[in-house]
C-alpha cells in the first residue's frame with residue numbers, strides 16, 4: 001500500500017450558510033479511497049466523530065451501511081436530514097460509545113476534534129467545557145478501547161489527525177501524541193501521509209482568505225496523517 005496519497009482539499013457537497021464558517025470536513029475523495037480499500041458493498045462503516053457527515057454520506061453512496069455519533073445537536077440534525085439511513089446517526093458522545101446500540105462494524109474512519117497544547121477548552125465537549133491537553137490525549141484511550149468491542153475482529157480503524165503549527169510557529173505534536181495514545185489500546189499498523197493539493201483558500205473568521213500554511217486555522221501544515229489500527 002502506498003504510504004503517501006495526494007487528494008485535492010475540496011468538499012463537493014454544498015453546505016447550508018450556517019455551517020460555512022466552521023467547515024472542517026475532509027474531502028469525499030479521501031473517504032472514498034479508504035472505504036474502497038477496506039470494505040465491500042453491504043459492510044458497516046462507522047464514524048464516531050461524524051461532524052457534517054462526510055464519512056456517512058460517502059459510505060451510503062457506495063452502498064455501505066453508515067453509522068455515526070455526533071455531539072453537536074445542529075450537526076446531528078443536518079446529517080439526519082440528509083442521510084437515507086437516518087436512524088443510524090446518533091446524537092451522543094463518543095466517550096460513551098458502549099451505551100449506544102451499534103452493530104459490529106467492518107470499518108471505522110473519522111477525524112477527532114483537534115486541540116493545541118495550550119488551548120483551554122476540551123474538544124470532546126465541543127469546546128464547551130474547560131480541559132487540558134493531557135486529559136484530552138488520555139481520553140483517546142477511553143474512546144478507542146471501547147471501539148474494540150464495537151468493531152469486528154481484525155477490522156481496520158483509521159484516524160485522521162495532523163500536527164498543528166500556530167502563527168507564532170509553536171507546534172503541537174498532536175499526530176504523534178494521539179498516535180501513541182491509541183497504540184496502547186489498538187494494534188498500530190502504520191501511517192499514511194495525506195498530502196493536500198490545490199488548496200487555495202481557507203476560512204478565517206467566516207471569510208475566505210488565501211491558504212496560509214503558517215496559519216492558525218488549517219493546521220499550519222499541508223499534510224495530515226491517516227493512522228491505521230487493527231482490532232486484534
Ligand SMILES: C[S@@+](CC[C@H](N)C(=O)[O-])C[C@H]1O[C@@H](n2cnc3c(N)ncnc32)[C@H](O)[C@@H]1O
Pocket residue numbers: 024025026048049050051052053054055069070071072075092093094095110111112113114123124125126
Ligand atoms: C473534525 S470534525 C469531523 C468532520 C467530519 N470528518 C466531516 O468530514 O464532516 C470533528 C467532529 O467531532 C465532533 N465531536 C467532538 N466531540 C465529540 C464527542 N465527544 N463525541 C462525538 N462527536 C464529537 C465535533 O462536534 C465535530 O463535529
